[in-house]
Amino acid sequence: MSILFSLPDGSPAPRPTYPTPTPPTDIFGATDPGEDVHAVVTLQVAMTRDMLATALDLAAGNCEEHPDTWSVEYIRESVELQLTYENFLHLERSAQKYEEWGDIDESIKPFIQAIYRAVDRAYPAGR
Template sequence: MTILYTQRDGTQDLRPTYPTPTPPTDIFGATDPGEDVHAVITLQVAMTRDMLAAALDLAAGNCEESPDSWSVEFIRESIELQMTYENFLHLERSAQGYAEWGDIDDSIKPFIQAAYRAVDRAYPKGL
């Protein structure tokens, strides 16, 4: 995973081509209400389908409802909120576990499959 494309002297390495970013659902506060907010930054994160499913599971996996019943807005907001404090390397390792389907306990496979369907609804390929 490449971290920076801009070098210390300001030169830029070639960047890969990514799909068009989805618009953010909200501004998430890293500050407490009433604090003097100095700036709101925009962060765009390129994620695989496995990473999106892992982030959704981490964000909302304790819900009693099936991801099949969740709205696109809820799915996107849940993933975005999870990404405000998720360690990218941890997420990448979690996503690898999803990709290695045989390592997932049979009792949670239906939920994980529903999480993938939810991801596909919220982030259709080529969006």
């Protein structure tokens, strides 16, 4: 994984091809009326399917509704909100637990599969 795409001399390093970014759902942070907002910073984060599932599980996994009922808007906003709290490098490390599918408790596998279906609805592959 590359952290920076600018070399020390300012020239660009080669970049991979990415899917088209999804539009942001909202602006997070200093959003209360009357706050002195100095800037709105845009950040695009390339995420694997496992990272998306991890972020969604952390953000909304404890709500009472089932992931199969979540709207695309709810899923995307949940992932984006979680990224405001969670370092994406930590999400990348946390996502590795899903790669060890055989070690996951059988009782929660259906819920995790539903989280992945939700991710696939909100972030179709290659778009």
